[in-house]
Amino acid sequence: MTGKGGKDLPRMKIRPVGIVKSQIKEPSLVVKSRDLEWKGVLENARKERSVISEILIFDDFAGILDGIEDFSHILVLYWAHLASEEDRSLIKAHPMGRKDLPEVGIFATCSPVRPNPICVSAVPLLERNGNILKVKHLDAVDGSPVIDIKPYTPSYYSMREVKVSKWMEQIQREFAQASENKHDY
Amino acid sequence: MTGKGGKDLPRMKIRPVGIVKSQIKEPSLVVKSRDLEWKGVLENARKERSVISEILIFDDFAGILDGIEDFSHILVLYWAHLASEEDRSLIKAHPMGRKDLPEVGIFATCSPVRPNPICVSAVPLLERNGNILKVKHLDAVDGSPVIDIKPYTPSYYSMREVKVSKWMEQIQREFAQASENKHDY
Numbered sequence: 355m356t357g358k359g360g361k362d363l364p365r366m367k368i369r370p371v372g373i374v375k376s377q378i379k380e381p382s383l384v385v386k387s388r389d390l391e392w393k394g395v396l397e398n399a400r401k402e403r404s405v406i407s408e409i410l411i412f413d414d415f416a417g418i419l420d421g422i423e424d425f426s427h428i429l430v431l432y433w434a435h436l437a438s439e440e441d442r443s444l445i446k447a448h449p450m451g452r453k454d455l456p457e458v459g460i461f462a463t464c465s466p467v468r469p470n471p472i473c474v475s476a477v478p479l480l481e482r483n484g485n486i487l488k489v490k491h492l493d494a495v496d497g498s499p500v501i502d503i504k505p506y507t508p509s510y511y512s513m514r515e516v517k518v519s520k521w522m523e524q525i526q527r528e529f530a531q532a533s534e535n536k537h538d539y
Numbered sequence: 540m541t542g543k544g545g546k547d548l549p550r551m552k553i554r555p556v557g558i559v560k561s562q563i564k565e566p567s568l569v570v571k572s573r574d575l576e577w578k579g580v581l582e583n584a585r586k587e588r589s590v591i592s593e594i595l596i597f598d599d600f601a602g603i604l605d606g607i608e609d610f611s612h613i614l615v616l617y618w619a620h621l622a623s624e625e626d627r628s629l630i631k632a633h634p635m636g637r638k639d640l641p642e643v644g645i646f647a648t649c650s651p652v653r654p655n656p657i658c659v660s661a662v663p664l665l666e667r668n669g670n671i672l673k674v675k676h677l678d679a680v681d682g683s684p685v686i687d688i689k690p691y692t693p694s695y696y697s698m699r700e701v702k703v704s705k706w707m708e709q710i711q712r713e714f715a716q717a718s719e720n721k722h723d724y
Contacts, residue, residue, distance in 0.1 A: 364620045366552070366618050367551070369654055411646075415630065417644050418631070419647065420631060420644035422647040424703070424704035425647070425704055426702035427701050431659070445600065458607075459606055461596075461603045461687070462605060468687060472616060472686065472687055474659055474689070476698050499551065501655045504646065504659070505648070505704070506698055506703075508698070511661050512698065513693070516611055516691060517609075517610065517611035517612075518611075518693075519606060519610055522690065526692075
């Protein structure tokens with residue numbers, strides 16, 4: 355187990371448990387010329403944050419959602435299925451593809467393109483109807499395979515006294531400002 | 540795409556990116572007689588929360604952690620490798636195996652045993668030394684394959700005005716009380 359990629363480790367094969375239905379049809383962040391490229395519009399960030407999506411859980415798993423309606427928020431794990439095998443071999447990149455920010459390792463970024471393209475979104479659960487969940491803020495592209503649903507518990511996921519990197523602070527400041535300057539929705 | 544388990548979906552094969560080194564050798568929550576069983580000791584909950592673990596990222600991914608040290612907290616995705624295929628077919632269970640609590644779907648629980656046994660832990664990052672991360676509070680069993688590391692950003696993971704189920708509130712209250720009553724560590 356010394357850097358050989360885990361030969362003795364178990365076979366880990368994902369079985370999709372559902373699928374995302376969303377108005378978001380294209381990923382905002384893609385790989386181009388061996389770096390990340392941001393295709394989104396900063397001013398639309400707030401609009402995208404208010405998108406309402408549906409998560410359809412396959413009939414094979416009937417009953418597996420029972421009780422989830424008693425939680426106001428859930429964690430959604432989905433597979434960024436538009437990331438190619440080659441894209442996933444990217445090790446370092448400029449956050450959001452911005453050359454003015456320091457190049458960092460992919461694990462220091464929120465890029466959906468990573469060795470295992472599993473995204474984790476914490477989102478408000480608006481409604482459950484049988485095997486369909488209606489959620490807000492889910493950044494998954496339409497058709498993304500769903501891997502797992504978990505209840506969101508603040509004691510486990512809401513950290514205190516958190517420090518983020520300087521470049522992340524800068525990106526978040528710019529997003530916040532862009533949203534404030536845009537009043538037409 | 541109608542409940543057939545996602546025939547048209549892409550092949551989703553996980554490649555381990557590292558491994559957990561921990562004092563925790565056995566999972567606290569297991570499957571027994573087609574229900575969950577809690578093998579942990581409530582009074583030790585706080586002790587377990589203060590455990591310090593190491594995450595070793597394989598040499599193949601050199602550089603992928605660069606910049607992670609500028610974040611105080613990270614999200615660790617790992618595979619609950621001791622969950623068998625059969626255990627993972629469990630659809631409903633009593634939370635923590637407690638028959639006094641309502642039986643719910645596995646997606647409403649935090650059980651590591653689930654169709655895709657991927658656990659998501661938000662933990663303080665104490666130190667980075669090359670390809671080794673030292674973290675606190677990681678509940679992964681020794682030898683767990685690591686799937687992904689992400690920076691923890693409060694805007695994305697720290698939800699406000701959260702409501703959890705009654706049974707979850709009860710479990711959390713009992714854990715908190717047990718920790719308060721135990722002063723020998």
